[in-house]
Amino acid sequence: MTVSLIAGQVLSGLTTAMFLFLIASGLSLVFGVMRVLNFAHGSFYMIGAYLAWQVVSWLQPMGADFWIAALAAGAGVAVLGAIVERLLLRHLYGLEELYQLLLTYALVLILGDVAKYTWGTEQLSVHRPPILDGGVPVLGTTLPLYNLFIMLVGPAIAIGGGLLLSRSSAGRMLRAAAQDREMLGALGANVGALYTFMFIISSFLAGLAGALITPIESVVPGMDVQIIVQAFIVVVIGGLGSFWGTFWGAVIYGLTLSFGILAFPEFSLFSVFLLMAVVLIVRPWGLFGRPIR
Amino acid sequence: MSVPLTRTLVRPAAPPARRVPWTLLIFLLLLPLPWIGSRYDVFLMNQIMIDALFAVSLNLLLGTTGLVSFGHVAYFGVGAYVCGILMKTCGVPFIIAFPAAGLGAAFFSLVFGYFCVRLTKIYFAMLTLAFSQIVWAVCFKWDAVTGGDQGVADVPFPDMHWMDAVPGLGELSQNSKFYVLTLILVAVSIAAIGQITRSPFGRMLTAIRDNRERAAFIGLNVRAFELSAFVVAGGFAGLSGALYGIFTRGVFPDYVYWPQSAQVMIMTILGGMNYFWGPAIGALVLDWLNQEITNYTQYWPFVLGSILLVLLFALPGGVLGGLARLGGALRRWTARDA
Numbered sequence: 001m002t003v004s005l006i007a008g009q010v011l012s013g014l015t016t017a018m019f020l021f022l023i024a025s026g027l028s029l030v031f032g033v034m035r036v037l038n039f040a041h042g043s044f045y046m047i048g049a050y051l052a053w054q055v056v057s058w059l060q061p062m063g064a065d066f067w068i069a070a071l072a073a074g075a076g077v078a079v080l081g082a083i084v085e086r087l088l089l090r091h092l093y094g095l096e097e098l099y100q101l102l103l104t105y106a107l108v109l110i111l112g113d114v115a116k117y118t119w120g121t122e123q124l125s126v127h128r129p130p131i132l133d134g135g136v137p138v139l140g141t142t143l144p145l146y147n148l149f150i151m152l153v154g155p156a157i158a159i160g161g162g163l164l165l166s167r168s169s170a171g172r173m174l175r176a177a178a179q180d181r182e183m184l185g186a187l188g189a190n191v192g193a194l195y196t197f198m199f200i201i202s203s204f205l206a207g208l209a210g211a212l213i214t215p216i217e218s219v220v221p222g223m224d225v226q227i228i229v230q231a232f233i234v235v236v237i238g239g240l241g242s243f244w245g246t247f248w249g250a251v252i253y254g255l256t257l258s259f260g261i262l263a264f265p266e267f268s269l270f271s272v273f274l275l276m277a278v279v280l281i282v283r284p285w286g287l288f289g290r291p292i293r
Numbered sequence: 294m295s296v297p298l299t300r301t302l303v304r305p306a307a308p309p310a311r312r313v314p315w316t317l318l319i320f321l322l323l324l325p326l327p328w329i330g331s332r333y334d335v336f337l338m339n340q341i342m343i344d345a346l347f348a349v350s351l352n353l354l355l356g357t358t359g360l361v362s363f364g365h366v367a368y369f370g371v372g373a374y375v376c377g378i379l380m381k382t383c384g385v386p387f388i389i390a391f392p393a394a395g396l397g398a399a400f401f402s403l404v405f406g407y408f409c410v411r412l413t414k415i416y417f418a419m420l421t422l423a424f425s426q427i428v429w430a431v432c433f434k435w436d437a438v439t440g441g442d443q444g445v446a447d448v449p450f451p452d453m454h455w456m457d458a459v460p461g462l463g464e465l466s467q468n469s470k471f472y473v474l475t476l477i478l479v480a481v482s483i484a485a486i487g488q489i490t491r492s493p494f495g496r497m498l499t500a501i502r503d504n505r506e507r508a509a510f511i512g513l514n515v516r517a518f519e520l521s522a523f524v525v526a527g528g529f530a531g532l533s534g535a536l537y538g539i540f541t542r543g544v545f546p547d548y549v550y551w552p553q554s555a556q557v558m559i560m561t562i563l564g565g566m567n568y569f570w571g572p573a574i575g576a577l578v579l580d581w582l583n584q585e586i587t588n589y590t591q592y593w594p595f596v597l598g599s600i601l602l603v604l605l606f607a608l609p610g611g612v613l614g615g616l617a618r619l620g621g622a623l624r625r626w627t628a629r630d631a
Contacts, residue, residue, distance in 0.1 A: 037415060037418075037419075088602070091606065092605070097361065097414060097415050097418070098361050098562075099605055099609075101361075101363070101418070102558070102559070102562065102601060102605060103601075103602070103605055105555050105559075105598075105601070106597075106598040106599075106601035106602050106605070107598065108552075108598070109594040109595065109597050109598030109601070110594075110595055110598035110599065110602075112594055113592045113594045113595035113598070114595070116592070117592065117595075225550075225551070225552055229422075229426060229551060232419065232422070233423075236419055236423075240415070240416075240419075269430040269433070269434060270427060270430040270431060270434065273423055273426045273427045273430055274427060276419075276423040276426075277408070277420060277423040277424060277427060280408075280412065280416060280419060280420040280423060281408045281411070281420070284412050284416045284420075
């Protein structure tokens with residue numbers, strides 16, 4: 001193995017990792033605070049990708065602006081998330097996990113068909129923003145500027161989210177809600193509004209991630225169910241509900257996948273599922289999480 | 294008290310609905326279909342029976358033991374692949390391939406279940422999902438044995454010449470003969486699951502569902518019971534998978550993809566997971582609706598999602614739970630009138 005080959009695999013692994021972190025971070029936050037495993041998170045991501053394509057195609061005549069589209073996609077999905085939380089999810093908090101799983105799965109089915117109905121089944125793609133065209137040479141391989149950008153966005157969101165959780169007053173409330181929802185309510189905090197806020201942030205991240213993937217992968221039906229399982233793996237490896245765990249989980253996932261392809265090209269898919277199973281068996285609460293009662 | 298717990302658990306007073314031999318009744322009801330129904334009826338009912346067995350096997354975990362398995366399709370898939378590969382590639386007769394499918398699926402559930410029952414709740418669900426995705430990834434990529442994304446095509450029908458000896462059966466088409474074969478095998482399997490559910494072993498599972506800690510306190514080896522339930526459920530899922538592979542004349546990796554696990558779970562809950570026959574009713578309603586609605590629109594998932602929403606908010610006990618509630622309301626109403 002040459003240095004450039006290894007560098008190439010590391011870089012592609014890290015790009016995958018940061019993408020998955022963008023998606024999985026929202027999933028992890030919602031599970032950590034609300035104890036809801038959101039199957040529809042992948043659908044939010046897909047809707048974000050379609051919205052980004054839509055906005056770009058609207059803006060095309062006046063000089064397409066990818067960044068506006070990305071923010072619009074995030075905002076649009078955040079609104080969708082708010083509606084879902086307020087109208088549906090809210091009524092199932094007290095019940096068993098099974099009912100929440102099924103509700104979010106119903107949303108997977110419905111949103112998947114809504115996307116198919118609205119945007120058809122063809123592959124749609126979005127051009128890279130011109131400012132990020134081209135690449136930089138790194139250790140004998142070329143790293144596309146766009147991938148470099150993604151590799152910076154991931155840690156930026158991680159640090160921002162981490163600071164929000166550990167330093168801000170909203171973060172303190174969120175951590176309290178994760179510990180004991182009833183007690184927090186009894187102390188006079190508006191837990192309902194807090195949950196809605198949490199869900200909106202999580203949906204925004206999913207929509208943003210969907211928009212940011214469009215220059216790299218084409219937008220197709222089925223990307224929702226494919227990505228959600230990957231996001232689950234990342235969240236499980238890092239520890240359900242652990243924010244930084246999700247970050248490192250994504251890094252481990254990305255590197256396992258990219259080096260797994262080198263070692264066993266046939267079974268790289270297999271290797272990440274195996275990783276998930278092994279983590280669940282050895283440390284169900286994840287490599288970086290703490291056991292939950 | 295010194296009364297052994299098992300004695301009180303073995304035979305609770307059976308309500309009248311329990312005393313009806315439902316399996317036999319439904320078997321006799323469905324038997325004449327190939328002679329009186331259209332080809333379409335036979336096709337649809339065949340699929341419903343296979344799905345019913347699959348859903349009833351899941352309910353042994355979901356409703357009876359209270360284990361939310363999100364990867365039950367793995368064992369369905371293992372059964373389908375074992376039977377398909379044995380019959381297509383190795384030319385093994387059905388009478389050996391069918392039990393082999395059940396045993397193969399049970400073996401996989403034993404290995405996977407050994408790890409799964411160590412976890413609870415959401416972690417249990419995630420681990421079952423992970424294992425089912427491992428099975429999927431292997432089926433999808435292992436070209437040499439599973440045919441990769443092409444799957445195992447052209448799985449042959451079993452040899453059903455022995456039916457010619459039975460008067461009336463000989464003139465039926467291959468599809469109708471397979472319907473009769475499915476009916477017999479599914480009826481026997483469901484009757485067996487029913488016996489298991491009503492046995493002392495099944496009562497123990499329900500005790501675990503109702504209160505895991507208390508069941509452990511009275512000396513039950515909870516994990517061993519859960520693992521046994523997991524293996525039995527996986528084995529019967531494998532049998533239904535074997536039938537399904539022959540029914541659709543092929544086995545494909547899509548059969549093992551995780552949304553299929555969600556689909557069978559929806560069937561179970563749609564019918565009512567607190568009732569033995571609930572999952573079968575769910576399979577009936579869902580498969581029938583699927584056929585009817587796909588005639589009009591390609592957006593079946595949308596309809597299914599909407600059904601699920603209605604179910605969650607308006608009918609949490611499923612179809613049978615709703616009927617029971619309606620029956621109770623009617624009884625109260627007539628009692629007040631009298």
